Amino acid sequence: MEPRESKLRPIPAQFPKSFTKPDEPWHHYLTLDLIVYVLSYTLFHPWTCWILVLCLRAQYTPYGNIEMRIAMAWAMLMSGIGIFGIFSDRFAYGRPREVDLSEEVIVITGGVEGLGGLLADTYGMRHANVAVLDTKKVSDEESEERGVLFYQCDVGDAEQVERVAREIVEDLGPPTILINNAGIVRPKSILDTTASDVEQVFRTNTLSHFHTLRTFLPHMLESRRGTIVTISSVLGHLGAAHLSSYAASKAALHALHHSLRAELAQHPHGADIKTILVSPGQMSTKMFEGVKTPSNFLAPVIAPTDVAKEILRLVERGESGEVVMPLYARWISVFGVLPAGVQKVVRRLSGVDTAIQRAGLVKEKMVAAEKSG
Template structure:
């Protein structure tokens, strides 16, 4: 509700007409409105309301202009979309972690648009509702094994041709504290959540560079922006995904001169996926309600079809977290300590319960 009100207050489509009606509209329009307002509030209140509308309109316009320039910058200041270069029934999209969650939803959605999907996962087979889809081909592969990824890339290219879309979606999450996280979980989290991105990029991005055409989508998290107690291993990898995304964008410009290639990074909050389901009890105690998984995947598919790259934040009411690191340390730490004071006990209890079940 609060987010909706803020968006409405900063929408020039709402504030500008109201401001114009009260200030420069023809007298036959302006005077009846002012006369009605004077029957209920003082002239001083009306004057203050006009001043508020002026500020809100200016802030709204500035926000829209900033958003436009940011989107332009994320596309190397190229006004034209690359959408015209894509013939979706002939495009090949590589999607990791495709057997469930975001991966399954994106595979089915892009397949509906005609895209040829190379679905990759470690599971033995795809879910039943995906196995019968002629646009989806399944490859079982351990993406943390570089030699397996190289072999996969050769097979895919021979069978389907060069890929023009790569979605690094696969991810794992183990809840543990930094001092006691087991070595196997530590390595698996980093290998799946970030190292595999390197292997997939090394295997599939060269063809995009050669064609000067492609779109790389990286699944990060709101955890890219802030460290969280007992989530440290996971949040470390998601911060790395964000940094990799930024470094990769710059390298493709500097080293390969391919500004045509698009890069999208996605930061969802807790979403209704199998990975989150395993921790639903903990989230319930903290009052966290996961968003629909389709809210995330619909945004990704829409972005791919637009032919433009972008940073996508899918966290209603929590978008402000993305700018937290730009604020002074005293402000950041104050917020953290307030959260720890309100939720720290529950987080610690959840952690102790989890550790007890592992004994």
């Protein structure tokens, strides 16, 4: 008897690019973020701290002994900090909403590649209703393979967003989760940046958020549930040489996010519409490929998977919040209150203003003119 042919469609497999790169030395993977992560589940975790107290009691350590007092005081301190954090988040963001992916309609801008593509593929594999808006055209075969509907659309154009929104409502239903991820960068000095460059960056990075919010937010308010994810950047707090338009467009998103939260708090149907602000440091995507941080220990390049994991966690828990990583990015707002001289030293040591130029991503007319003169 001849074997029957398999009806399963073969899917080509390709190893991630990391497999083609040479192995780094062991200390390359040792970062401040990793150390803090381990400590957060050991020395700084209330459960672990109380286990230590129980272990001391199991050895019949008297309560009056100095080691028992220190262990109990530390456990109570960690418990107090943990409880305060829970109440602080509940007071700031309210109760989480119920999220059932089978009933959600997810819209992702700029979701063909990079972080947006990773989020789209993850939801597609879980059979969620996903609509991706991107200027890149995707074939029907690839769309079916990824389990995602792709709509060719320039999100910087309000009319195109409104047109595609009507198609999404007809194909999938009213959107309930909006992930504003689309972004571009034009690495040039301010004097070399044209009006067209600035307009294009702001249209894609900033104005697109206004277009999608005006278009999709009414559906969420009508159904009284939703989640809005705003993808910004740590450069929105810092600024950087040769990235003026990009940094300015991302800084605007921080203000937009806080304004959105304030308006939703005043709207009678806005209680169950959650907001998430994402401000990552440098990610290992094509946008800043070749840019190196001054210290892999203090400022590691983060993988898009790590950022995506945190976004997915908050979205699926139905919570509001912020995704800020790596560790230094959480304290970047403190940078602005430092003395001006200290700020200058920190910027020079960090190399934030020279990283783009060292990576060879800047197209400078001024430098060429000076050399020729």
